Amino acid sequence: MAGFDWIVPVILTMITAATPLVFAGIGELITEKSGVLNLGVEGMMLVGAVTGFITATVTGNYFLAVLAAAFAGSVMAFLFGVLTLSLMANQVATGLALTLFGVGLSALMGQEFVGMPVDPLDKLYISGLTDIPYIGPIIFGQDGLVYLSFAVVAAVSWFLYKTKAGLILRAVGDSHDAAHSIGYSVIGIRYLAVMFGGAMSGIGGAYLSLAYTPMWAENMTAGRGWIALALIVFATWKPGLVLIGAYMFGGITILQLHAQAAGLDVPSQVLSMLPYVATVLVLVLISKDQSRIRKHAPACIGKIFHPAA
Amino acid sequence: MLLKIEKRSESSRVMVYMTPIIALVLTVLCSTVLFTLLGVSPVEALNTFFIQPLDSRYDLSELFVKATPLMLIAIGLSVGFKANVWNIGAEGQLTMGAIVGSSLFIYFHDIDSVFLLPAMILLGAIGGAAWAAIPAFLKTRFNANEILTSLMLVYVAILFLSVLVHGPWRDPDGFNFPESRTFSDSADMPILVAGTRMHFGTLLALLAVLGTWIMMAKTLVGFQIKVIGSAPTAGGYAGFSQKKIIWFTLLFGGALAGVAGLSEVAGPIDQIIPTISPGYGFTAIIVAFLGRLHPVGIFFASLLMALTYLGGETAQISLGLPVAVTGVFQGMVLFFLLASDVLVNYRFRLNIGRKAVS
Amino acid sequence: MTLKSIPSLLGAVAVAGSMLMGATAMAEDKIGFVYVGPVGDHGWTYRHDLGRQAVQNELGDKVKTTFVESVKEGPDSERVIRQMAADGHKLIFTTSFGFMNPTLKVAKQFPDVKFEHATGYKRADNVSAYSARFYEGRYVVGKIVGNMTKSNVIGYIGSFPIPEVVRGINALTLAAKSVNPDIKVKVAWVSTWYDPGKEADAAKALIDQGADVILQHTDSPAPLQVAEERGVWAVGQASDMSRFAPKAQLTAIIDDWDGYYVARTKAALDGSWKSEDTWGGFNTGMVDLAPYNKAIPADLIALAEKTRNGIEDGSILPFAGPFNKQDGSVGAKDGEALDDGTLLGMNWYVEGVEGELPK
Known part of the structure; x- marks a missing residue:
């Protein structure tokens, strides 16, 4: 069936386009579930991207590179935590400032590394399995970070809904005063959540600089951090939907490019608007139903907590 | 914890004035390290960032040109922020204001009338307000979070601008380049000080600051906003409608952002181009908080923010520092300012030899 | 530090700063x-x-x-x-x-x-x-890729549909068609000058649609990396990008401002500077090609060089007729060539380009 041959390549391209969004989205989801809104995703991704790239170029060790990217992202997030959690600065303003800072810092760090190629992250190849037509390359032919992104989503999903720690995290995000009065350390839990978010953003950035387009160039995230923020709303704060949403957000761009290449007349700007309009619509749909929004959206998001005692 | 943060029973008046100074001192200390690491004399660098951009009358006027959109937007947003209405989509409202406002000129560019510009300003305000009305409607009708809806609408507005400027709004004599015809004299913002770029928009910004101050301090609306912001339930008992406040604050912020957009395109830009604003709508959020949501604070915060941009350009020209340093430096200044604000409402206390009472 | 000492510190900063500024002002x-x-x-x-x-x-x-x-x-x-x-x-x-x-x-x-x-x-x-005149470079490249392609489909990543970009697409198409009438050029517009990820996605989409040569009018080397990985040809943009695609890069269309900048600066220094309108091509050195890929057959390189020399001495004009516009109307008649004014405002495709030009 020649008519369906395009599906496999489209899916393969979608996976690459979606993976950085999955990482950044799932990290920010945990951050937001704890009741914190960190708008600095773009900045954290960039710092992760450059740190990962530098580590890979200098050491040649990609495992270390991803680790370093995660660490760099969480250091950025820690900074955000100090300001918003300990010093109670406004989260929206601090997040925006963090992005300003991250864009500059990553450019400064990467100055010597512009225009350097690096080998892309290895892809899995299992003789026999990867060669299966259609599903082989999709399921058995990805790089390690793609598999990791699925594992992280599964782990986060399990953590949030099946573990006590996950319950506590959600409680902190839904009612910090109540969680505090039971005796949980709201600030401590939020620090962990924020830093997890940073680490995931860092890995998402490293996916760009090591696998998606293996190079470093200033501002190479090109707004993906902001898309990740939209994605979480679109996913109504559910980990599984973050995954699906990331593939849809990535997919729209890919399909649009394919349609153009096939000679179909599509106004690209109008199509580019679609994900954002769709997010607004989803938000309206879930918000309309009070019980649903209460179930998934963290009630304390963006609110400052100070123990009254 | 050794160090404990305690809420003050009332905000510290001293700290209101002290914290900017503390932040300044911290910035000077930290940037000394940063600039030394970069191999630049810290004294020279700080001079370039903060003093040099102010050393002539023209430079001062440029400071106001850069600060004008920030001031207009931040003052508009601050009213909403006080009422806990989180409009972070001012960038989109700015864009729509610019589009709707200048549509009058684009379609009737032959008009030579003293009423053209006022009508454009009015339409700019309407365009911004209309774009902000969407999150207001979705919030009041469907309870959709305005942080997220207003943010999403930013991208829609910017893409819409892109459609216009790459398509129907192109200058017919412009070789199909993506920009509109340049505005005629009657569509241009009048210049306030001859020989500079300081335009009528700056006056509008100052009026907005003053007007908002009066509104917040003296009028019933201002009172309602403050009450709803600090204690929504109490506001409810007093018979204030939260929905009305949401509508009012979003439209107010949107209108001012729209005016900011229009005054950019009819002022220093003088035409419609693909990027009207280098992120003023987002930067203004930082400005609003730096100014602690108070008109006077916002006035100074927008000037300070503008100064760091101007300083960054000067640092590139005279010191050869890359633009990345400006980002890091700005981030640092903002972090310190935002962080030190904690001292206004809280105090630190050392817990030595004393059991925490809780 | 006491409150009092801050103004004096600021003063000191200002004084020291202005002294430094004075010292750096040289001849x-x-x-x-x-x-x-x-x-x-x-x-x-x-x-x-x-x-x-x-x-x-x-x-x-x-x-x-x-x-x-x-x-x-x-x-x-x-x-x-x-x-x-x-x-x-x-x-x-x-x-x-x-x-x-x-x-x-x-x-x-x-x-x-x-x-x-x-x-x-x-x-x-x-x-x-x-x-x-980057389109001159694309015209030479067109002669090469028209012969190198096996699928007869060339993929072109566009930024924004402005005349500069459209000119490049048309020049490439005319040249490629002159050596291979079956050629089709597919265009994907990414609405950005610079987004490595999206550029890579566009390259993949074009390859998946049958293109085995990728050209770009965007800034990052990402499309070349994709071409290298997928085993198709590509042409670098602005710089020699062979480091990113040693096997795939056929050549690159290089922007070289060095000569112009040095000459104009010298002119400004010795007082001979005059306001001019320079639209320079190969002949001024502003446009150059990166070393050819070893995989290109010698006769093709000869053709490319001949074309390049012809453009340089004016005997070859890329937009010389006869050719048709995409809609079938006449683009330029036999013996005619488009003038610079038409090139500057070009907003239509030539025959051979697929899809509609976004308006």
Whole structure:
């Protein structure tokens, strides 16, 4: 069936386009579930991207590179935590400032590394399995970070809904005063959540600089951090939907490019608007139903907590 | 914890004035390290960032040109922020204001009338307000979070601008380049000080600051906003409608952002181009908080923010520092300012030899 | 530190600063560059900055070059240009189309300062306009890729449908069709000059649609990386990008501003500078090709070189008729060639390009 041959390549391209969004989205989801809104995703991704790239170029060790990217992202997030959690600065303003800072810092760090190629992250190849037509390359032919992104989503999903720690995290995000009065350390839990978010953003950035387009160039995230923020709303704060949403957000761009290449007349700007309009619509749909929004959206998001005692 | 943060029973008046100074001192200390690491004399660098951009009358006027959109937007947003209405989509409202406002000129560019510009300003305000009305409607009708809806609408507005400027709004004599015809004299913002770029928009910004101050301090609306912001339930008992406040604050912020957009395109830009604003709508959020949501604070915060941009350009020209340093430096200044604000409402206390009472 | 000492500290900073400023003012002439992107973009701005470095190396201590990067097209650019002019720069290069009107505004206020604006169409007594005929490079490339393609499908990644980009697509198509009438050119518009990820996605989409040669009018080397991985051909943009695609890069169309910048700076220094309109191609060195890939057969390289020489000496005009527009109407008649005015405003495809040009 020649008519369906395009599906496999489209899916393969979608996976690459979606993976950085999955990482950044799932990290920010945990951050937001704890009741914190960190708008600095773009900045954290960039710092992760450059740190990962530098580590890979200098050491040649990609495992270390991803680790370093995660660490760099969480250091950025820690900074955000100090300001918003300990010093109670406004989260929206601090997040925006963090992005300003991250864009500059990553450019400064990467100055010597512009225009350097690096080998892309290895892809899995299992003789026999990867060669299966259609599903082989999709399921058995990805790089390690793609598999990791699925594992992280599964782990986060399990953590949030099946573990006590996950319950506590959600409680902190839904009612910090109540969680505090039971005796949980709201600030401590939020620090962990924020830093997890940073680490995931860092890995998402490293996916760009090591696998998606293996190079470093200033501002190479090109707004993906902001898309990740939209994605979480679109996913109504559910980990599984973050995954699906990331593939849809990535997919729209890919399909649009394919349609153009096939000679179909599509106004690209109008199509580019679609994900954002769709997010607004989803938000309206879930918000309309009070019980649903209460179930998934963290009630304390963006609110400052100070123990009254 | 050794160090404990305690809420003050009332905000510290001293700290209101002290914290900017503390932040300044911290910035000077930290940037000394940063600039030394970069191999630049810290004294020279700080001079370039903060003093040099102010050393002539023209430079001062440029400071106001850069600060004008920030001031207009931040003052508009601050009213909403006080009422806990989180409009972070001012960038989109700015864009729509610019589009709707200048549509009058684009379609009737032959008009030579003293009423053209006022009508454009009015339409700019309407365009911004209309774009902000969407999150207001979705919030009041469907309870959709305005942080997220207003943010999403930013991208829609910017893409819409892109459609216009790459398509129907192109200058017919412009070789199909993506920009509109340049505005005629009657569509241009009048210049306030001859020989500079300081335009009528700056006056509008100052009026907005003053007007908002009066509104917040003296009028019933201002009172309602403050009450709803600090204690929504109490506001409810007093018979204030939260929905009305949401509508009012979003439209107010949107209108001012729209005016900011229009005054950019009819002022220093003088035409419609693909990027009207280098992120003023987002930067203004930082400005609003730096100014602690108070008109006077916002006035100074927008000037300070503008100064760091101007300083960054000067640092590139005279010191050869890359633009990345400006980002890091700005981030640092903002972090310190935002962080030190904690001292206004809280105090630190050392817990030595004393059991925490809780 | 006490409160009192802060004003005095600030005073000290100011005094020390102004002394330093005084000390650095020397006899050398200052040459300024205003960039739209970061010098680290490895594309458009990167090439202009190499030009700046060439000026600095060539003229040594006679000049001091300065630059401001990532300047937004809008009010900021006018301020930066003006600041450079007021700061005693002798010659200022503004290197993005969107800086055109700001450059002209500032030039009016500083008649003694000389300005050079890239890729625009307006001039003044002290403002030159310069641009490069990159389409010449694409025409030569077209002769190569028309022969190299097996699928007869060429993929082209476009940024925005402005004349500059459309010209490149058309030149490539005309050349490729002249050696291979079956050629089809597929275009994917990414609505950005620079987004490595999206450029890579577009390259993949085009390859999946049958293209086995990828060209781009965007800034990052990402499409070449994709071509290398997928085993198709690609043509580098702005710089030699063979480091990113040693096997896949056939050649690259290089922006080379070095010669022009050095010549104009020298002219400004010795007083011979005049406002000019330069639209330079191969003959001025502004457009160049990277070394050919070893996989290109010798006869093709000979054809390419012949074409290049023909363009250089004027015997070959890329937009010479006869050819048709995409809609079948006549683009240029036999024996005619399009003039520069038509090229400057080109907003239609030639026959052989697929899809509709976005309006």
